[in-house]
Amino acid sequence: MASSSSSSLSRVVVKSSDNNLFVVNKKVASQSQLLKQCIDNMEEKGTNDVILIPLSNVTSNILTLVLEYCEKHADFADDDNNNQELKQWDHEFLKKFDYATLNSLTMAADYMVTKSLLNLCCQFIADSIKDLTVQQIRQIFDIKNDFTPQEEADIKNENAWAFR
């Protein structure tokens, strides 16, 4: 059942930054433009071997999550992005994570050019921080306040309505 005569690959192997290997179905891998590009290039060359794609920026626990997302979305056609069930799944999927994980996931989605996941993460983070106070934002993202008290008061004064 294996070797078809065409030079079409059915699977790729993806390697995480901590050297774990993941065997990924081609349809699933194609959700990432980065992986898709690699596959297309190899197919053009007519390679039949299983190819190994190293991802030096993505750890295995984050890669697992990206692949879980890709697997789910590979089952839906491209124009199915408004599918209610899928949206619900997306939301439940992201809800489980803390900000640090969400952050890494966003970076990985960007690096692997998985646009729908990137947009999803960004919108999810935006939605969850939009009602937070400045203090809470600094805490969550571990940001140091580099304003002097006077500078901060000036900015608040200028747009007092936004701080009510």
Next chain:
Amino acid sequence: MPVKSLIRFTCVCKSWLSLIKSPEFAAKQYAIRTMSLSHQNRHCAPVGEISLISYGTLDISTRFDCKPINHLTDFGRGNSWLFYGPCNGMFCVRMLKGKHSTLVFLWNPSTRQVFKPVQRRFRLSFHMGFGFDANANANDYKIVAFNCVSNRGPYRSWKSLITDVQPSSNGRMCNWLGVDTRLDDKFDGDGNLILENVSGVYFLLSFDMVDEVFIEIPVPVVAVESVLWCSFVQQRSHLQYPAIVSYGLDDSSAKGDICQYLDST
């Protein structure tokens, strides 16, 4: 992400402040926001044809809630306000006090910022049109004032009526242009004039903000009455103002409705 949250987050740290205040960020945010809002209200989706964004895409809670600034204190109740636009989320506001005093500024209702251009003296008349336009590359806005100074009837050629074009720039947010047209015809708020030529045919005279020239555009026959009416509405009541959302540039002018009435209440 709502503008209100973004403004609050400007005081998280310096890098957030400079990021959020940058024009590039603002443009991106506006595009995303407009897209998502228009998705929610399909009936008032922005129309791309002449880059006017429907008023309906603005955040309702910030509408017409103007940030008070010192030099506006002269203009209390009982004076007229005219709103033009919006253009890239920005309105051009003209305040009239009595017969002789007028003040023009740009207003961003989402951030509640008011930008005051260098005030130029221009002759004031009741029939005055304003156009304004954004230069996307320079993040610059151009305001054009059409001032009608005479009360003549149908004229022979609009070209001969353009007497004076004086561009001047303050190098900051706005460029001022004065255009003395000597026309006494129907205006809407966006630099378009409805004119009747000697043979009684109506057409639209539109000012091209980029090239700073007037363009003559035929008006669909069915639309003429509604166009005239929309001009009337604007002059009579400031609660409604018209915006031209689409028009045909070819002879057939078959694109239908010229005017959309936008309710400012």
